[in-house]
Amino acid sequence: MMNLTLLILIPLLTAVLILLAKGLQQIRVIGLTGAFAQLGLTGWLLKSFLAERAAGNNATYLFESNQTWFKALNINYHIGIDGIALAMILLTSVIVVAGILVSWSMDKLSKEYFFLLVLLSMGAYGFFISLDLFTLFFFLEVAVIPKFLLIGIWGSGDRTKSAMKLALMLMAGSALVMVGLFGIYYNIQSFDIVQITQQGIPVGVQKFFFPFAFLGFGVFAALFPFHTWVPDGHASAPTAASMFLAGISMKLGGYGCLRIAALMPDAAHTYSWIIILLATIAIIYGAFATMMQTDLKYINAYSSISHCGFVILGIGMMNKTSINGAVIQMVSHGLMTALFFAAIGMIYSRTHTRIVAQLGGLLKAMPFISTVFVIAGLCSLGLPGFSGFVAEMTVFMGSWQNPDGAYRLATVLSGASIVVTAVYILRATGRAIMGPISAEHALLADASWNEKLAAVLLIAGILLIGLAPFLINHLIMPSTDAIMVQMSKVIVAK
Amino acid sequence: MNYTILLHLRQELMLAALIFLLLFIKLGKERSNESILNFINIGLLVNLGAGFCCHETGELFNGMFNTNTIIVFEKNLLNLAALIISMQSYAWLKNNDNMIEFYLLTFTSLLGMFFMISSGNLLMFYLGLEMSTIPLAAAANFDLTKRKSSEAAMKLILSSAFSSGILLLGISFLYGTTGTLNFSIITAHINGNPLQLFAFILLVTGFAFKISAVPFHLWTADVYEGSPVAVTSFLSVISKAAVLFTLVNILYKVFTPLAHTWYLILVVLAAATILIGNLFALRQDNFKRFLAFSSIAQVGFILIGISSSSQAGTASLIYFVLIYIFSNLAAFGVVSVVSALTGKEKISDFKGFYKTNPMLSWVLTIALFSLAGVPPTAGFFGKLFLMMAGAAKGNYGIIIFAALNMVISFYYYLSVVKAIFMDENPHPIQKIAVPTVSKIAMYLCVIGIIATGLLSMVYDYIHSISFGL
Numbered sequence: 001m002m003n004l005t006l007l008i009l010i011p012l013l014t015a016v017l018i019l020l021a022k023g024l025q026q027i028r029v030i031g032l033t034g035a036f037a038q039l040g041l042t043g044w045l046l047k048s049f050l051a052e053r054a055a056g057n058n059a060t061y062l063f064e065s066n067q068t069w070f071k072a073l074n075i076n077y078h079i080g081i082d083g084i085a086l087a088m089i090l091l092t093s094v095i096v097v098a099g100i101l102v103s104w105s106m107d108k109l110s111k112e113y114f115f116l117l118v119l120l121s122m123g124a125y126g127f128f129i130s131l132d133l134f135t136l137f138f139f140l141e142v143a144v145i146p147k148f149l150l151i152g153i154w155g156s157g158d159r160t161k162s163a164m165k166l167a168l169m170l171m172a173g174s175a176l177v178m179v180g181l182f183g184i185y186y187n188i189q190s191f192d193i194v195q196i197t198q199q200g201i202p203v204g205v206q207k208f209f210f211p212f213a214f215l216g217f218g219v220f221a222a223l224f225p226f227h228t229w230v231p232d233g234h235a236s237a238p239t240a241a242s243m244f245l246a247g248i249s250m251k252l253g254g255y256g257c258l259r260i261a262a263l264m265p266d267a268a269h270t271y272s273w274i275i276i277l278l279a280t281i282a283i284i285y286g287a288f289a290t291m292m293q294t295d296l297k298y299i300n301a302y303s304s305i306s307h308c309g310f311v312i313l314g315i316g317m318m319n320k321t322s323i324n325g326a327v328i329q330m331v332s333h334g335l336m337t338a339l340f341f342a343a344i345g346m347i348y349s350r351t352h353t354r355i356v357a358q359l360g361g362l363l364k365a366m367p368f369i370s371t372v373f374v375i376a377g378l379c380s381l382g383l384p385g386f387s388g389f390v391a392e393m394t395v396f397m398g399s400w401q402n403p404d405g406a407y408r409l410a411t412v413l414s415g416a417s418i419v420v421t422a423v424y425i426l427r428a429t430g431r432a433i434m435g436p437i438s439a440e441h442a443l444l445a446d447a448s449w450n451e452k453l454a455a456v457l458l459i460a461g462i463l464l465i466g467l468a469p470f471l472i473n474h475l476i477m478p479s480t481d482a483i484m485v486q487m488s489k490v491i492v493a494k
Numbered sequence: 495m496n497y498t499i500l501l502h503l504r505q506e507l508m509l510a511a512l513i514f515l516l517l518f519i520k521l522g523k524e525r526s527n528e529s530i531l532n533f534i535n536i537g538l539l540v541n542l543g544a545g546f547c548c549h550e551t552g553e554l555f556n557g558m559f560n561t562n563t564i565i566v567f568e569k570n571l572l573n574l575a576a577l578i579i580s581m582q583s584y585a586w587l588k589n590n591d592n593m594i595e596f597y598l599l600t601f602t603s604l605l606g607m608f609f610m611i612s613s614g615n616l617l618m619f620y621l622g623l624e625m626s627t628i629p630l631a632a633a634a635n636f637d638l639t640k641r642k643s644s645e646a647a648m649k650l651i652l653s654s655a656f657s658s659g660i661l662l663l664g665i666s667f668l669y670g671t672t673g674t675l676n677f678s679i680i681t682a683h684i685n686g687n688p689l690q691l692f693a694f695i696l697l698v699t700g701f702a703f704k705i706s707a708v709p710f711h712l713w714t715a716d717v718y719e720g721s722p723v724a725v726t727s728f729l730s731v732i733s734k735a736a737v738l739f740t741l742v743n744i745l746y747k748v749f750t751p752l753a754h755t756w757y758l759i760l761v762v763l764a765a766a767t768i769l770i771g772n773l774f775a776l777r778q779d780n781f782k783r784f785l786a787f788s789s790i791a792q793v794g795f796i797l798i799g800i801s802s803s804s805q806a807g808t809a810s811l812i813y814f815v816l817i818y819i820f821s822n823l824a825a826f827g828v829v830s831v832v833s834a835l836t837g838k839e840k841i842s843d844f845k846g847f848y849k850t851n852p853m854l855s856w857v858l859t860i861a862l863f864s865l866a867g868v869p870p871t872a873g874f875f876g877k878l879f880l881m882m883a884g885a886a887k888g889n890y891g892i893i894i895f896a897a898l899n900m901v902i903s904f905y906y907y908l909s910v911v912k913a914i915f916m917d918e919n920p921h922p923i924q925k926i927a928v929p930t931v932s933k934i935a936m937y938l939c940v941i942g943i944i945a946t947g948l949l950s951m952v953y954d955y956i957h958s959i960s961f962g963l
């Protein structure tokens with residue numbers, strides 16, 4: 001039997017040890033050890049999860065544990081995971097290891113830096129294991145403030161403004177989430193996801209509070225028109241923080257949206273056309289906005305808006321395949337953007353520029369980094385064999401199952417955005433990686449061991465999903481089935 | 495001899511004894527400020543401990559003075575705050591010739607608050623209120639050499655006198671229509687006739703003045719800015735908390751028949767208070783003014799909790815006050831030390847503060863996060879529970895309004911954090927040697943900020959002793 005609280009305790013212990021450590025060497029070794037310990041733990045968690053499933057345990061949530069927290073208010077520390085949460089946890093632990101590896105030589109206030117990174121990851125783990133909406137909300141907010149400090153202190157460019165913008169928009173998002181959760185609480189008298197699912201929320205309540213909760217999480221997931229924190233925040237953040245932001249933090253939003261849609265299926269069904277409309281706009285707008293960018297980080301940030309649009313699109317279509325696709329897209333996008341940001345960070349730390357026009361021929365000087373960059377790019381444009389293809393294809397297949405004409409149109413338009421993606425990815429790759437190299441860049445060194453390890457880890461994840469999609473499908477399928485049961489209750493009732 | 499008097503009045507008697515002792519010390523032979531300060535702090539600690547020894551319900555003087563578990567607990571909170579303030583002011587008072595007078599004034603005020611909280615009669619209530627206000631006006635003038643300090647005292651005494659006048663008018667109307675000053679008898683005679691409603695509104699206005707709810711807040715910022723930091727923290731934490739406790743007592747127990755009326759009044763007051771407090775806090779550069787407006791906004795949130803008229807309402811109020819004591823005093827503690835040793839009180843002076851004073855920076859940052867309501871600090875739980883209590887009424891408009899205002903408040907709290915950590919400053923405040931006593935007080939606050947939230951038994955205990963309508 002697993003104790004999921006370990007997932008919070010290990011980062012907490014790591015954070016405390018980092019505070020006690022002296023010197024960069026000690027700090028980063030502790031950070032990395034903690035991250036690897038966590039990765040090992042999640043690996044073991046995966047193994048026991050699959051073993052339980054194989055043994056015929058068909059409960060929606062495994063490894064459940066329910067402890068009273070605030071008794072008077074019926075707030076419980078209720079934790080447990082299903083396949084979707086486990087996929088997110090795995091994603092988080094991989095990105096944390098990679099993030100710490102690429103921050104290996106962070107020498108400015110290194111103690112605070114690693115402490116905040118670990119704190120952020122703790123918030124994410126807590127969020128994914130929570131089955132109580134209060135605990136979920138608590139961890140959601142725990143993950144916000146580290147981002148503010150990480151960007152504001154270690155960022156580049158207009159860092160304080162970006163940090164402020166990001167923190168305020170995310171806080172506004174969580175304020176909306178809070179209103180939505182209160183609405184649920186005062187009609188069900190409980191924050192417990194399992195209990196709420198069993199009891200069902202009255203339709204009137206759903207229709208009033210669904211927009212708050214969904215849009216609130218939507219802010220985190222860069223839902224149009226609440227995406228404006230993404231480009232500035234990602235561009236200003238230091239490399240590891242960008243990776244965490246895109247790879248973990250935006251997933252908090254997508255995961256939250258999915259849970260809210262499952263808890264309030266009537267409202268989700270009523271409003272699904274708005275969700276799909278916003279998602280389609282995000283996909284197309286994100287893709288076209290990326291075309292205009294000259295800074296590599298902005299390119300990746302805007303393309304993230306587009307890619308996260310697919311997550312929302314998949315949720316909005318509300319069928320089994322599309323939701324499966326949304327989950328795979330979350331994992332895939334997390335790995336891919338983290339890889340992309342890592343590559344950009346490596347390039348930037350050597351060339352001190354991220355402007356595409358000032359780069360060129362990097363393949364000659366840094367073959368490894370360039371290869372990583374190209375792989376991230378190909379995954380982003382959805383080349384078969386990489387995870388991006390599997391994820392987006394599944395979302396499209398799911399969307400197409402929706403016979404409604406307008407929904408078909410949204411699917412077609414979103415699909416067309418892939419062409420735009422190909423344009424900007426190939427253009428950026430061509431300019432930065434191929435062609436002649438400038439004299440000053442020709443002498444730069446290739447990736448160091450820590451950067452290589454980080455990249456290999458992320459690429460392994462991308463290839464695993466890309467080449468063997470049945471593995472992740474096998475993991476998340478029972479959970480999407482459970483979500484579909486919740487959602488179909490309404491669809492049948494109509 | 496009847497010992498129940500001693501038992502029921504133990505906190506008041508000990509405080510009075512301390513006041514008299516200080517008088518004798520003042521008259522007696524000269525002693526070093528340090529030894530007196532240590533003596534006072536120990537006295538406050540003993541007083542705090544005395545509060546926890548036994549709890550029972552009782553009344554004295556024909557129902558003039560009530561005591562029960564929750565009242566004793568409220569007094570303990572005030573004692574705790576007084577102890578922390580006293581410890582934090584160590585650096586400031588150490589070299590102050592009039593140190594004993596400071597304590598005489600603040601302790602007398604505290605004693606008045608104790609009587610006010612325990613009052614079971616409008617006369618006793620008014621007596622306690624005045625006893626708590628007038629010494630504070632004198633204390634606000636404690637920086638004898640500063641013009642601003644006497645300006646603050648003048649503004650405080652004038653606005654207090656004005657609000658007391660309004661309060662007295664309300665009390666006399668109430669007496670006229672009910673024929674009694676005794677709380678328990680008043681309730682039976684309240685039927686909601688126009689004169690009673692008018693009296694009630696006057697009474698609430700008087701309270702609103704004391705807790706600086708908008709639109710009766712205008713004195714706050716100037717008084718906070720002019721007074722010495724110790725007095726400002728006393729005003730913003732202890733004095734406000736005492737009046738809020740009394741307000742809840744009176745609303746929930748005396749004006750029960752008018753529950754719907756005061757619900758509407760409180761919601762309107764809360765909305766105005768949160769919004770105005772936030773908007774003005776955005777533009778402040780003086781730290782004390784900034785904290786003044788932020789504390790106005792906090793009172794708005796408290797009013798939302800009180801408006802719920804439920805057990806959860808009282809509990810969340812007391813819980814929030816406890817958290818507010820820790821968070822606000824941690825912030826004031828840092829400002830107090832910096833101000834006592836460098837004279838700097840502006841937020842812009844704190845730019846680059848982290849480079850020179852990492853420990854103080856973290857204390858201040860954690861305090862500000864708690865005031866803003868960011869987890870894992872206790873402020874998150876405090877604010878959330880207040881709003882949950884308010885939401886139980888089903889009035890989601892005010893909750894949505896408050897939630898959006900929380901975002902505005904994040905902006906100004908984060909701006910200070912930004913100044914501390916992110917802004918460049920060629921001449922940051924130099925390294926500050928914090929006296930050990932103040933340091934202990936700060937650590938106490940930080941531990942309080944972290945533990946009060948995460949450890950649920952604190953809230954559960956408060957909830958178990960609370961009362962609703």
